[in-house]
Amino acid sequence: MVSGVSSPKKIDCEQDAAIVVEGLERIYPGGLRAVDGVDLAVASGEIYGFLGPNGAGKSTTVRILTTLLRPTGGRASVAGYDVVEQASQVRRSIGVALQEAALDPLMTGRELLQLQGALHGLRRAESKLRAEELLVRVDLVPASDRLLNTYSGGMRRRLDLAMALVHRPSVLFLDEPTTGLDPVSRTSLWTELRSLNDEGTTIFLTTQYLEEAEQLADRVGIIDHGKIVAEGTPQELGRLVGEPGLYVKLIDQTQSDRARELLTVHGAVSDRAAGGLTIRTGLGARAIAPIVRTLDEAQIEVDAVEVEEPTLDDVFLAVTGHRAEEAAEDDPA
Amino acid sequence: MSTFALERDLATQGRVITALAERALRVQLRRAQFLLPSFLLPLLLLAVIASGTSAAQQLPGFPSTGSYVGFVVSGTIMQGTLLAGLTAGIALAGDIEGGFFDRLLSAPVHRASIVLGRVLGTALIGIAQAVLFLTVAIVIGADFSGGAVGIALTILLAALSASAAAGLGATIALRTGSLSLMQNLFPFVFVLLFTAPAFFPRALLNPVLETISVVNPLSYVVEGMRAALFNSPALGSVWAGFAAGIGSVILTCCLAVWAMRSRVRA
Incomplete structure (x- = not known):
């Protein structure tokens, strides 16, 4: 604990x-x-x-x-x-x-x-x-x-x-x-x-x-x-949970695959179901500038970058090893 | 506990019981779809009887009470009070399912006060029913030789009957916590009525029902009402009616408080 x-x-x-x-x-x-x-x-x-x-x-x-x-x-x-x-x-x-x-x-x-x-x-x-x-x-x-x-x-x-x-x-x-x-x-x-x-x-x-x-x-x-x-x-x-992740939204979503490839040098990159990418660098907001620079150099236009604060689910995952919804499904109490 | 503290506690619990009875009455009146049948169904039965469809009074062994309406109005009152008690149980089950009951339990009140508040509210409904049914019976030809005292005693017995029914309804509601189950208990009201001499004298019940009626406390309450209304010991015993009524109220209220305690422990 x-x-x-x-x-x-x-x-x-x-x-x-x-x-x-x-x-x-x-x-x-x-x-x-x-x-x-x-x-x-x-x-x-x-x-x-x-x-x-x-x-x-x-x-x-x-x-x-x-x-x-x-x-x-x-x-x-x-x-x-x-x-x-x-x-x-x-x-x-x-x-x-x-x-x-x-x-x-x-x-x-x-x-x-x-x-x-x-x-x-x-x-x-x-x-x-x-x-x-x-x-x-x-x-x-x-x-x-x-x-x-x-x-x-x-x-x-x-x-x-x-x-x-x-x-x-x-x-x-x-x-x-x-x-x-x-x-x-x-x-x-x-x-x-x-x-x-x-x-x-x-x-x-x-x-x-x-x-x-x-x-x-x-x-x-x-x-x-x-x-x-x-x-x-x-x-x-x-x-x-560690430093917050970053959410990157691209103007042209067809460039997502290339962006993902380029951004792996900064940290773990995952796709978001609703579009865009999530990057966990361990640096939190300090990673915004290098990420934008990398994408800019590759002429990939960025629509928005947001810091993703940890949620209960993130904390829950960190301390229990499973997600909150899974726990709720397992236990009807 | 000192005498002063005891008096203060009793006064507080008195206020709690009154407030809960007021609430029970107010909400019952606003939930007319449940309360109305407890007034209308017995009145309907009384109206059918008053229309002269029953020749029961001509049966050998039927006591002389002037009109059959006069004889049967005690059963009508009993029917109304049983339905009122069931309605009280339905309301309590609704409180349990809706979570309002937890609010009562988390307040610093005696468990018995929660039951007694509901019972007092139902007793007042029982009194209103008795006054209405007796008035209607008099209007359509009943003549009560017991006079005002007999009527007053009958109203008190109605209050006891409603209280006992409310205690029973509360016990079932607390044991099951199920609104739908409570709503399906209406037929059992008629089982209780027909295993008591509600509409016929005990001597005219078939042997099985007559045997059951001996252990059904409602028998003594309904006969007590008749004895009071007609000032006739041949129809029953007022004292036995009060003893059965008071005993039933104590028993059902104790069962309800016990059920409430079990509910918290469960």
Whole structure:
């Protein structure tokens, strides 16, 4: 495993930790080992990104940490409370926004927020006031009295987040909060999460997107087949892949074969399905000038050269030896 | 836990149960396609009976209750409350499949409060059904010699019957988590009804049904309603009705809470 050594909010001792997980296991009836000895610690005030493909064990881990599922081995504590022995105290300390924004489509945004307030012990008047504050915060006042089945995906996600915040939790769990959202809604949610973190909320975020983890997370753990296979800052994980590759697009695609031949002196060249070439030189952006020069000397006109940042799939391939999609196909957990 | 903490916890759980009951009612009313049959089907049956198609009252051994509608309205109420309970189970299965149930589980509320919220909402629907069905029965000729007290006791028994049915519906929903399975349980409502003296006195049921009716708690509830409506111990026992009703509510709610706990462990 790759350990993060330069975490911006590194945990000095267990007292600082909002989440501590030791040897966590979950074996489903039938023998499927969804979580297989996970160890991790998240500091108070940290944003921890939990990455992995579908079926890797992310959601099962979150369900255990949010007391929705019991572990079959190991232990975990959240906000200082054991998730099995002190489940009720854990629930008082956490906010949860699970995958797919599980909201009742036959209720209005305001009704749902007030119900959430009641579930967390707020009196009716307090609950109404808090609902109003949160509707303003997530910019849903105009839609607050409409049924949920008229909300867009982004609006549902914002309401889901607001519901998780009703009781001002110290730790927030978000299970793939931006999956399926358009870029504008995604950016808006990221801004809100950063703002919450600035106010001191610890955030445990699962995602399939490395970009999301890079944008938000102080540290990232990658899970595959129920085990953490890498952990560190997004920069550290990105470096596992090595320097970024370069994508070269030619004006005349019929010159691709000749270009490939010429560019092999700079590094490994591969064709892109959508057209153009990818070159891995080990030099990153520093290879742009020599590559363009080589093509220019051969009178091959270049349309564009782009630096290709490593993706989750690249990191995944580097640390596991297989691609994320293959893992998802292998494991239905 | 100190007395103060216990009182505060009870007050909090009371607010939770009320809020969940309100939500259950509100959503049931907005999902009229599921709720309406629990009002319309029993009314339809009552209307058929009122049209004079049944000569059951002429059978030897049939108790004297004025009109057959007056006798059978207890069965109508029972049918409505069973359908309301099944609808509650369908709604819960929908919450489970849609993920909303996880939101309830991740909140700091007692598991029993989640069940009781749903049960209370259904009990209120049961009360509304009983008021409607009794009103219709009176309009079409039933005369209840038990008076206002008998009617009030019948409405309470209807609330218990709806609560027990909701507890049973919740148990099945929690055990299976399947919306489609819940929707296919409608025929079983009629099995429960016909193995209780819902439309005929127990003495006129065939021997097999009569034997089964002895262990069906609905028998005592429906007979209790009749005894209350006609102030007649010959038709049943109000006390036995309440005992069976309360016992069924406790049993089904405990089963539902148990099913919920198993679901988290599974």
